[in-house]
Amino acid sequence: MAAPKVELGFAEEAEAWRLQSEQFPCKAGGRPAWLGEAGLPGPERLRCGSCGRPCAFLLQLYALFLFACRHAACYGPPFRNQLSRKNDTYSYDPPPEEPPLVPLPSVNLQLKCGANLCRVCGCLGPKRCSKCHKAHYCSQDHQLLDWKAGHKASCLQSDGDVIPDHKFLFPEYEIVRELEEFDTSINEADKEDVEKNEDLVSFLEAMAKHETQADKIFQKFKERISLEPEQIIRYCRNVEGPLWISEENIPQETDIPKCSCGSKRVFEFQVRKYS
Numbered sequence: 001m002a003a004p005k006v007e008l009g010f011a012e013e014a015e016a017w018r019l020q021s022e023q024f025p026c027k028a029g030g031r032p033a034w035l036g037e038a039g040l041p042g043p044e045r046l047r048c049g050s051c052g053r054p055c056a057f058l059l060q061l062y063a064l065f066l067f068a069c070r071h072a073a074c075y076g077p078p079f080r081n082q083l084s085r086k087n088d089t090y091s092y093d094p095p096p097e098e099p100p101l102v103p104l105p106s107v108n109l110q111l112k113c114g115a116n117l118c119r120v121c122g123c124l125g126p127k128r129c130s131k132c133h134k135a136h137y138c139s140q141d142h143q144l145l146d147w148k149a150g151h152k153a154s155c156l157q158s159d160g161d162v163i164p165d166h167k168f169l170f171p172e173y174e175i176v177r178e179l180e181e182f183d184t185s186i187n188e189a190d191k192e193d194v195e196k197n198e199d200l201v202s203f204l205e206a207m208a209k210h211e212t213q214a215d216k217i218f219q220k221f222k223e224r225i226s227l228e229p230e231q232i233i234r235y236c237r238n239v240e241g242p243l244w245i246s247e248e249n250i251p252q253e254t255d256i257p258k259c260s261c262g263s264k265r266v267f268e269f270q271v272r273k274y275s
Helices: 140-154 188-196 198-210 213-227
Strands: 007-012 056-061 064-068 078-080 173-179 231-235 269-271
Touching: 056 231, 056 269, 173 231
Parallel strands: none
Antiparallel strands: 007 173, 007 231, 056 064, 064 078, 231 269
């Protein structure tokens, strides 16, 4: 039986237009490129379940959006934002692969439906500045962050629309995908060389007896990652499962809650650190 195909994702710099909603991008960092405009999560759904602060957009892969808390060891659930091919927002046909003739704004803080987005994180912004009535926010936390970052000085000025660097968003990249090439077959020539060296064989057998399960898990992780060390995504829905780095904190099947519909959850992808 052939090994399951794993799709790898790599973070690459890209022109701004390639990361906008019209291109249906897979991207990491920056502000979310929302697909459908209906049913977007409100501020309360995007707060950290541990500390209560607003989560930052981490990445979007296909129709899955992942947010993460920027504090301590908190984490957040993924959010799915999808729409049918025939919809009221985008063309039925695929977007062109060339940049638009009319440059789009680098940061768009208002959806076509009229909903405003937070100046800091790009999520729904139901709150607004009481002075200029132009700046919108998802929460008081981000309003205060923007105020300190420069909106206090530019609130009623002509350059009040300039968005400062709030040091809140993750670095923005396009996620480029390709299939993992991993050959599990043994090189026969190497096998014969090892068999000829009896001392080496004895040494390897002795090592194998002392090798722990933790050693095996970590060795497997190193071997797979070493082939493509720059990978940030490993996508393999419902087949292989995560590539664990250690035997610690591996959940049992009973630890994984069922979907709200009652069905069993399946593995889809894992995220590795990127910078």
